Amino acid sequence: MAYYTDIIVDESGKTKCGLCKIFIKDSDITIEDHLNATEHADMYIQRLMIQNNIVVNGKKISCLLCNEVCNVAEVLQHIDSSSHKGNMSSVKKIIEKDGGLLVLPEDITPVGSKVNCLTCDCWVEFNQEAIKSHIGSAKHQRARAIVVQPLNAIFSVEGNSEDLWCKICQTYFENYIEVIFEHVDEDPVHLKNIGKLNLLIKDQNIDIEKYLHDPKEDKALCKRCGIEVPCNIDNLDRHIRGKQHTKSKTNK
Structure with a gap:
């Protein structure tokens, strides 16, 4: 299952869903029931959208990385598309060339789909233009x-x-x-x-x-x-x- 890795054992030895932040019984049946529940699936999709810079504005769903609008049924299809994967790859290459000092969103956070620059201790818009602009700024160059x-x-x-x-x-x-x-x-x-x-x-x-x-x-x-x-x-x-x-x- 795609999000089975969300099930972790914390420091106290208790089984926990790292995505939903709740403790669950350590049994295959309970774990499967939780992973198949609507609440967990919704959280999983929400995280996936944050990781791919897809936002909901009213009834409109937009991929801000690709400047493309899609509907609910097309979200996963868009994320798996060659154009979106290409844009994600380009962003990662830009960050890698800079030394990996910027971190792409990995989880559900209050700031949403923002890129964290560890060097400058700031948040950057999640698109190629904004990332390139930040990396090329005098402030980032000095910090790096x-x-x-x-x-x-x-x-x-x-x-x-x-x-x-x-x-x-x-x-x-x-x-x-x-x-x-x-x-x-x-x-x-x-x-x-x-x-x-x-x-x-x-x-x-x-x-x-x-x-x-x-x-x-x-x-x-x-x-x-x-x-x-x-x-x-x-x-x-x-x-x-x-x-x-x-x-x-x-x-x-």
């Missing part, structure tokens, strides 16, 4: 420049406000917003280095947060083994393949 630096091990140079230093690439570049984004988003060496590093430590319980945020830190913390490892591709790869780390993984 501040956010991406610690995520990419980029630091100010002591006594020099004109340059920045990328610890991962061991290189200096000018302290301008455009140059920061050029290095983070387009420089093939940086993209390769940060990509290999993140891929290497994925699912290995290795923490590089201090390395990324502290210009003097040169080690990563392997929480699985309880030791520090020099934070570079060769040493991390050697540690991950080593007996201690492999044995610790087996014993978990």
Whole structure:
């Protein structure tokens, strides 16, 4: 069933419908009855419309993402249409290119179908034009420049406000917003280095947060083994393949 994943177990161990925010008996029959109930189905459709920027204004139903009007019977059909999927894909690509700092609506909230910019702590209209305009604004560009630096091990140079230093690439570049984004988003060496590093430590319980945020830190913390490892591709790869780390993984 499409919305069976709404059934969760909370911290107290009780079964709950995360969408309807109510507790239900933990039995297959009770769960099925709840999921098939009109109240849950209505909430599910309401959430689906918020996620796809479809609004009801009187008797008119409009998809504000596609600038298209539809009736009740056509809502699901429109959401599944190639044109709507194409517009959703375009929006997601714009957000992904910006670093994923904007969050599409996922649940029923007081603000409805709004996109949340985590960087600027604001809400943006859910359409390509508004999102592009916000991302291109001076406010967002400045905020994003501040956010991406610690995520990419980029630091100010002591006594020099004109340059920045990328610890991962061991290189200096000018302290301008455009140059920061050029290095983070387009420089093939940086993209390769940060990509290999993140891929290497994925699912290995290795923490590089201090390395990324502290210009003097040169080690990563392997929480699985309880030791520090020099934070570079060769040493991390050697540690991950080593007996201690492999044995610790087996014993978990």
